[in-house]
Amino acid sequence: DFFAHFQGLPGPKRLVGYSVYGDTYYAGPEFRYTPGDWLLFGAETTGLPLQAHRDILSSGGVLVKIPIVDTYVRSINQSVCVGVGVFEALRQLDEGRHAVTPRDDESSPMVRLPTPMQVLQRQQQEGRRQEGQQQQQQQQQQQQQ
Numbered sequence: 001d002f003f004a005h006f007q008g009l010p011g012p013k014r015l016v017g018y019s020v021y022g023d024t025y026y027a028g029p030e031f032r033y034t035p036g037d038w039l040l041f042g043a044e045t046t047g048l049p050l051q052a053h054r055d056i057l058s059s060g061g062v063l064v065k066i067p068i069v070d071t072y073v074r075s076i077n078q079s080v081c082v083g084v085g086v087f088e089a090l091r092q093l094d095e096g097r098h099a100v101t102p103r104d105d106e107s108s109p110m111v112r113l114p115t116p117m118q119v120l121q122r123q124q125q126e127g128r129r130q131e132g133q134q135q136q137q138q139q140q141q142q143q144q145q
Contacts, residue, residue, distance in 0.1 A: 003055040012036040015061030018085055019048050022065035026088060031064060033089040041085070044078035 006015065013036040024031045040056065042048035048056075056063060066084055068076060076084075 003052075003059075006038065007059065013038060015040055015056040015059055016085075016089075017048050017052060017056040017061060017063045018042070018066065018081055019053065019063045020065060021053065022063035024062055024064045026064040026066050026085060031062065033092045035093065037089060039082075039085050039089060041078060041082055 006013070012034070014034060016033070016037050017040045018026065019042065040048060040052065042052065053063060055061075064085075066076060066081055
């Protein structure tokens with residue numbers, strides 16, 4: 001049983017369950033992820049079981065939700081939920097340790113990467129250059145004859 005195993009683990013720990021029944025916004029100012037958090041996601045079709053909700057709350061954990069406007073979206077794919085939850089947890093836990101530089105900052109390695117449009121333009125220029133060289137070679141061959 002997962003919950004029994006979890007309770008037997010040493011160290012600070014907390015269960016964070018993602019559920020449509022959560023009463024806390026997963027990234028809201030009232031909620032902070034902490035080292036030792038275990039993120040729990042239920043099945044895509046049924047969510048977390050009722051017993052998991054009870055275990056999370058009885059252990060001092062919290063149920064969080066990723067809000068959606070159900071007028072436009074019926075549900076969020078489980079893999080998307082996991083990505084959103086893990087990203088936010090890492091963002092909060094790593095806060096201040098990873099500097100993010102803007103794309104136009106010359107020190108950023110991203111600035112040195114060409115955009116898809118630049119790649120296409122370079123390919124077109126190279127193609128025109130090669131065509132020009134071929135034409136010159138043909139003209140030289142014709143002059144030699």
